[in-house]
Amino acid sequence: MNRIMKSIAAIHKSYGNPVEVVNPEEIDVSAPLKGQALVKLLRAVVNPSDLGMIGGSYGRLRQLPAIGGREGIGEVVEIGAGVENVKVGTRVRIPEEPGVWTQYQICDASNLMVVPNDISEDLEAMSFINPPTAYCILNQFTDLKEGDWVIQNGASSALGRFMIQMCHARGIKTVNMLRNAEERSAELKAYGADIVVDESQFDPKSIKAETSGKLRLGLNQIGGESVSNMIKAVGDSATIVTVGGMVGTPIRFPTRFLIFNDLRLRGFWWDKWQRTHTKQEVKSIFDAVFDLERKGILKAPIDSEFELKDIKQAMERAVQNSRGGKVLIKF
Numbered sequence: 001m002n003r004i005m006k007s008i009a010a011i012h013k014s015y016g017n018p019v020e021v022v023n024p025e026e027i028d029v030s031a032p033l034k035g036q037a038l039v040k041l042l043r044a045v046v047n048p049s050d051l052g053m054i055g056g057s058y059g060r061l062r063q064l065p066a067i068g069g070r071e072g073i074g075e076v077v078e079i080g081a082g083v084e085n086v087k088v089g090t091r092v093r094i095p096e097e098p099g100v101w102t103q104y105q106i107c108d109a110s111n112l113m114v115v116p117n118d119i120s121e122d123l124e125a126m127s128f129i130n131p132p133t134a135y136c137i138l139n140q141f142t143d144l145k146e147g148d149w150v151i152q153n154g155a156s157s158a159l160g161r162f163m164i165q166m167c168h169a170r171g172i173k174t175v176n177m178l179r180n181a182e183e184r185s186a187e188l189k190a191y192g193a194d195i196v197v198d199e200s201q202f203d204p205k206s207i208k209a210e211t212s213g214k215l216r217l218g219l220n221q222i223g224g225e226s227v228s229n230m231i232k233a234v235g236d237s238a239t240i241v242t243v244g245g246m247v248g249t250p251i252r253f254p255t256r257f258l259i260f261n262d263l264r265l266r267g268f269w270w271d272k273w274q275r276t277h278t279k280q281e282v283k284s285i286f287d288a289v290f291d292l293e294r295k296g297i298l299k300a301p302i303d304s305e306f307e308l309k310d311i312k313q314a315m316e317r318a319v320q321n322s323r324g325g326k327v328l329i330k331f
């Protein structure tokens, strides 16, 4: 008979407020069968999309009961017969499905993505959602040249910081809007941000003048009023890419900018991009991300770390404002 071991997993049985619906529970995990691997969690991340998935508002939901979490790394601790692509000790991306916040996951070994072990565990665990999103947005919507400008709101997010660092490394300048600029300005400038401005004090005309019409790409992470201002600040034929709507109100845009300035409004969803591109195409994005991390170009602050058994505290922390870094979960 197959051996069964116990694992703690962060489970929700209904969609709702993560603080209320997510609980640590013991689940059974079997020993790996032929072609399978047993992976032990090293580090996992709490992202806004996890909260959206648990809350029931995300573009793709898991069937209930569900294990939470989408991003993290683990280590192979046991393999079944016939497995050759990984061995015990190999560091891997924990498969996003059926959920990452679990001490142990049994996986189909052929689906495992081996990841470098010369990158810190904390940074590597954060490599699978925000850095590839920043990379795709920077490379797939406009042909940006050195000296061009990019504008973003919600700039102190992990995604915002990765964007700043990728731009800075390529000689592209950034305008960064956020709701607490006074608190974060020095920090973001140390990451390579050129202009950091509070949303409440944003003046589109002066930003347009300062950037000489070279604001060619916008990243909208949060929605709301800041997008209307962003639209007024960008140059002709600029593209604004929306990835998130944390403010929760619809985006209002002045129609004239679409007509007279050829403004382009687009959206991007990394989740779908991964599912609609070949393994090789996805791998090339991750290779680029790991390369930037290895060179020290990308880094990201951590707010706090929690053990899986303390998932409730992790959820409480994750829903708070002004964290200034990611909440991590470890074994």
Ligand SMILES: NC(=O)c1ccc[n+]([C@@H]2O[C@H](COP(=O)([O-])OP(=O)(O)OC[C@H]3O[C@@H](n4cnc5c(N)ncnc54)[C@H](OP(=O)(O)O)[C@@H]3O)[C@@H](O)[C@H]2O)c1
Binding pocket: 047, 048, 049, 129, 130, 133, 154, 155, 156, 157, 158, 159, 160, 178, 179, 180, 221, 222, 242, 243, 244, 245, 246, 247, 268, 269, 270, 271, 320, 321, 322, 323, 324, 325, 326
């Ligand atoms: N479409 C995609 O493929 C994709 C991929 C990655 C990320 N995203 C989206 O990108 C956004 C950032 O993700 P992340 O993981 O980088 O986030 P994060 O590190 O958890 O940070 C969240 C950020 O949002 C800011 N924020 C939250 N509510 C806000 C509000 N009402 N007004 C102004 N700022 C607000 C926070 O500012 P404070 O510091 O002031 O609290 C914080 O900087 C999220 O919307 C996420 O869903 C989308």
